[in-house]
Amino acid sequence: MDELAQRIEAFIQQEPSAGSFDELALALFTRQYSCVEPYRMLCDSLAVTPNNCTSWTDIPLVPAAAFKRYTLSCVPPSLVKATYYSSGTSGSETSKHYLDADALSLYRTSLRLGFVSAIPEAVGKRIWALMPSRQQMPNSSLSAMLDMLGAEHFYWEADANLLDDLAELTEPIVLFGTAFAFVQLFDMLPEPITLPAGSVIVETGGFKGRSREVLRSDLYAWFTEKLGADPQLCYSEYGMSEMASQFYSQGTADVKRGPHWVRTRILDPLTGKDAGPGERGLLAHYDLANFNSVMAIQTEDTASTISPVTFPVSSNPFDERDGDLDAGQSAGVEDGAAGERRRFVRSFVLLGRAQEAELRGCSLIVEENWNRWRTNEA
Amino acid sequence: MTAATSDDVRALAAPLRKAHLDTLANRSHDQIVESLSELARRWRLAESTAGQRARALTGLFGYDGVELTLTALLDSLTPNALNDLIDSEGVRGRPGFPVIGHVLAGNTPLLGWTSMIRALLGRSASFVKLPTEEADLGAMCPTALTAALGGHVLPELGSVTAWSQLFVDALVEVDAPLASTIALASWPGEDDDRTGTLCTLADLVVAYGSDDTIASLAKMRGGLPFVGYGHRVSFGVVMPDANLKDAADGFALDTLLFDQGGCLSPQSIFVIGDSGRAADFAQVLAKSLRARQSTLPPPPRDEGIAVAIRRARALARMDGCRLWEDEATTWTVVLRRTPEFAPSPTHGVISVQPLSTWERLTVALAPVEGALQGCGLTPGPVPAGLGAFLSGAGVSYVCVPGKMQAPPLSWREDGVTVLSSLLP
Numbered sequence: 001m002d003e004l005a006q007r008i009e010a011f012i013q014q015e016p017s018a019g020s021f022d023e024l025a026l027a028l029f030t031r032q033y034s035c036v037e038p039y040r041m042l043c044d045s046l047a048v049t050p051n052n053c054t055s056w057t058d059i060p061l062v063p064a065a066a067f068k069r070y071t072l073s074c075v076p077p078s079l080v081k082a083t084y085y086s087s088g089t090s091g092s093e094t095s096k097h098y099l100d101a102d103a104l105s106l107y108r109t110s111l112r113l114g115f116v117s118a119i120p121e122a123v124g125k126r127i128w129a130l131m132p133s134r135q136q137m138p139n140s141s142l143s144a145m146l147d148m149l150g151a152e153h154f155y156w157e158a159d160a161n162l163l164d165d166l167a168e169l170t171e172p173i174v175l176f177g178t179a180f181a182f183v184q185l186f187d188m189l190p191e192p193i194t195l196p197a198g199s200v201i202v203e204t205g206g207f208k209g210r211s212r213e214v215l216r217s218d219l220y221a222w223f224t225e226k227l228g229a230d231p232q233l234c235y236s237e238y239g240m241s242e243m244a245s246q247f248y249s250q251g252t253a254d255v256k257r258g259p260h261w262v263r264t265r266i267l268d269p270l271t272g273k274d275a276g277p278g279e280r281g282l283l284a285h286y287d288l289a290n291f292n293s294v295m296a297i298q299t300e301d302t303a304s305t306i307s308p309v310t311f312p313v314s315s316n317p318f319d320e321r322d323g324d325l326d327a328g329q330s331a332g333v334e335d336g337a338a339g340e341r342r343r344f345v346r347s348f349v350l351l352g353r354a355q356e357a358e359l360r361g362c363s364l365i366v367e368e369n370w371n372r373w374r375t376n377e378a
Numbered sequence: 379m380t381a382a383t384s385d386d387v388r389a390l391a392a393p394l395r396k397a398h399l400d401t402l403a404n405r406s407h408d409q410i411v412e413s414l415s416e417l418a419r420r421w422r423l424a425e426s427t428a429g430q431r432a433r434a435l436t437g438l439f440g441y442d443g444v445e446l447t448l449t450a451l452l453d454s455l456t457p458n459a460l461n462d463l464i465d466s467e468g469v470r471g472r473p474g475f476p477v478i479g480h481v482l483a484g485n486t487p488l489l490g491w492t493s494m495i496r497a498l499l500g501r502s503a504s505f506v507k508l509p510t511e512e513a514d515l516g517a518m519c520p521t522a523l524t525a526a527l528g529g530h531v532l533p534e535l536g537s538v539t540a541w542s543q544l545f546v547d548a549l550v551e552v553d554a555p556l557a558s559t560i561a562l563a564s565w566p567g568e569d570d571d572r573t574g575t576l577c578t579l580a581d582l583v584v585a586y587g588s589d590d591t592i593a594s595l596a597k598m599r600g601g602l603p604f605v606g607y608g609h610r611v612s613f614g615v616v617m618p619d620a621n622l623k624d625a626a627d628g629f630a631l632d633t634l635l636f637d638q639g640g641c642l643s644p645q646s647i648f649v650i651g652d653s654g655r656a657a658d659f660a661q662v663l664a665k666s667l668r669a670r671q672s673t674l675p676p677p678p679r680d681e682g683i684a685v686a687i688r689r690a691r692a693l694a695r696m697d698g699c700r701l702w703e704d705e706a707t708t709w710t711v712v713l714r715r716t717p718e719f720a721p722s723p724t725h726g727v728i729s730v731q732p733l734s735t736w737e738r739l740t741v742a743l744a745p746v747e748g749a750l751q752g753c754g755l756t757p758g759p760v761p762a763g764l765g766a767f768l769s770g771a772g773v774s775y776v777c778v779p780g781k782m783q784a785p786p787l788s789w790r791e792d793g794v795t796v797l798s799s800l801l802p
Binding site for chain 2: 298
């Protein structure tokens with residue numbers, strides 16, 4: 001494994017010798033600047049190079065749309081071990097995220113540690129996935145995620161076995177699916193069931209652009225009413241195929257929180273500067289686990305900071321030595337190269353896609369295929 | 379003004395047939411020309427109340443931003459110009475369709491003016507569907523507002539709706555019966571019932587909008603008379619002997635007016651010469667944009683527009699382009715190395731591209747073949763063959779920089795005749 005990848009992995013695993021986020025981010029920037037040509041062009045145009053970049057906040061952000069247009073990879077195609085595509089509307093371009101062996105290893109580490117630290121109740125429980133399996137959809141990052149997490153079953157295309165299997169459950173499970181897939185499940189349920197106590201629900205994907213949208217509050221009410229789930233054991237995952245790390249929220253609070261190896265800023269699209277506390281802006285992520293592509297990504301997802309802090313205070317001691325961000329804090333500040341104070345967040349409220357921006361979301365795959373299946377059945 | 383139901387559409391359309399019979403069917407072209415030229419004269423001399431109200435319009439389609447286009451249009455409304463147009467198209471004395479349905483887009487402010495004037499010259503009554511995004515504004519009638527406020531003129535946001543209403547009001551001032559042949563209405567564009575009703579009621583439908591909108595309306599018409607104007611793009615050419623500063627000043631205006639949202643707004647400017655000349659022009663253009671920006675109303679910027687602009691900027695940098703931009707998102711100059719026409723997200727994002735010779739335009743414009751509209755061409759001798767090439771490429775409007783948003787009424791958009799296309 002590459003030496004830098006080893007250090008990042010150590011950082012993810014909270015080994016004290018790993019170094020700081022800033023050191024690793026700048027080292028990763030140097031690597032990606034030197035080997036990803038379109039990214040280097042962006043940086044050169046902005047006059048930001050490894051020679052003058054002194055803080056992670058100065059690392060140029062690549063727009064998520066760039067993953068559609070360019071091959072953002074540090075290695076030649078022969079060394080790419082996995083490629084994850086974004087979901088998209090029919091005929092639209094999809095993002096492609098290329099992972100070499102080191103990136104895939106970091107992806108796996110990031111995914112597993114992020115999952116268990118965000119959802120400790122999931123540890124040791126069987127995982128059932130409401131989505132296509134990796135065999136059915138090999139380029140779906142969501143399917144790959146669940147495969148890496150060791151999902152036992154993948155239920156897809158209105159699999160009638162799901163209802164039977166749920167009815168026979170005796171031990172608590174983790175039921176992980178897209179929001180739309182859960183709605184389809186509720187439509188199939190002849191009557192409410194009660195999952196074994198301690199079962200965990202994880203939904204992802206949202207409804208943007210779907211033919212049917214359900215309020216988040218309704219969805220979470222149905223988790224309890226129709227599946228007997230404990231509201232505190234219902235989680236929401238937010239991720240993107242262009243990133244190797246994920247964010248989670250617990251219950252209906254919908255405050256997403258990322259792991260310590262990801263820094264996030266919320267930028268006002270009108271000014272390009274940090275949005276103020278509680279203000280709406282675009283999420284920009286700096287993900288150390290994005291080893292082979294570009295670590296700094298400007299998304300078109302909007303969010304706002306939270307105030308006051310509503311996320312449970314973390315018991316993770318690593319948070320306390322993570323820059324000047326104290327345990328449980330939702331936001332922090334750091335000096336930029338020019339001495340200006342820059343705000344970053346660890347928790348945010350996701351507000352959806354920027355208006356007029358292209359649609360995205362894993363639910364799309366689900367609905368498109370579900371509708372195709374229904375059409376074929378008819 | 380707001381048509382809430384299909385019955386409202388029918389009720390608004392019903393008087394138009396009678397108005398056509400009473401006012402237009404037996405009126406000579408001379409009489410119509412007289413009224414329209416009088417409207418223009420009064421407006422120019424600030425005798426028109428509607429014209430005075432127009433000066434209070436603010437925003438992107440406020441008076442300052444629209445004046446250039448309006449002046450060109452008013453210049454087209456002299457008796458001589460109108461009679462020339464009527465005669466050149468051979469429509470004098472010919473009967474028009476009783477009622478034309480107009481479906482307007484919201485990207486340029488005076489679309490309603492040109493469409494209604496053309497209908498009047500075709501001796502047809504007009505049912506005008508105003509742009510969807512202005513449906514709320516449509517309920518607000520400037521005349522009623524002004525009257526209610528005892529003649530006090532309130533600053534009002536300029537819009538296709540506001541300008542269309544001002545045209546009708548100005549026409550009332552000179553020829554109320556002629557104005558009675560026009561009905562303005564608004565409803566959401568996606569409302570198939572009301573739009574379908576309009577398509578059923580009108581004898582001819584003239585529509586402006588996206589290609590999808592045009593296709594949808596054509597389908598609704600089901601083979602009945604229909605004239606549709608869909609998505610088109612425009613470009614500029616800086617010839618070898620051009621003065622770069624003059625060209626940049628003109629193209630800066632062409633780019634900034636209407637936030638580059640018109641089909642005549644340039645998206646790419648081709649500089650004939652080497653890459654160094656193109657770079658020089660890009661730099662001068664940036665300077666002109668910065669200077670011109672301060673004289674025009676600031677364009678509206680929301681989250682979605684800002685995202686699109688910032689995305690375009692970053693992707694252009696990744697393409698290896700050189701950029702000039704303002705700190706906000708009002709304008710962006712992208713110096714590209716590639717010759718192919720570069721589509722813009724609009725909102726002031728303009729590409730500058732070097733071309734070794736004008737003949738290379740055939741390659742440069744190939745990606746937008748069939749979608750070309752206007753060309754801003756620097757003044758000077760036009761090489762033999764360039765005019766024919768532009769015409770053959772479907773370019774229907776060629777002008778000097780600075781006049782791209784000022785087409786005359788006689789402009790044959792998409793090559794379609796101005797008046798005869800509106801007659802049976």
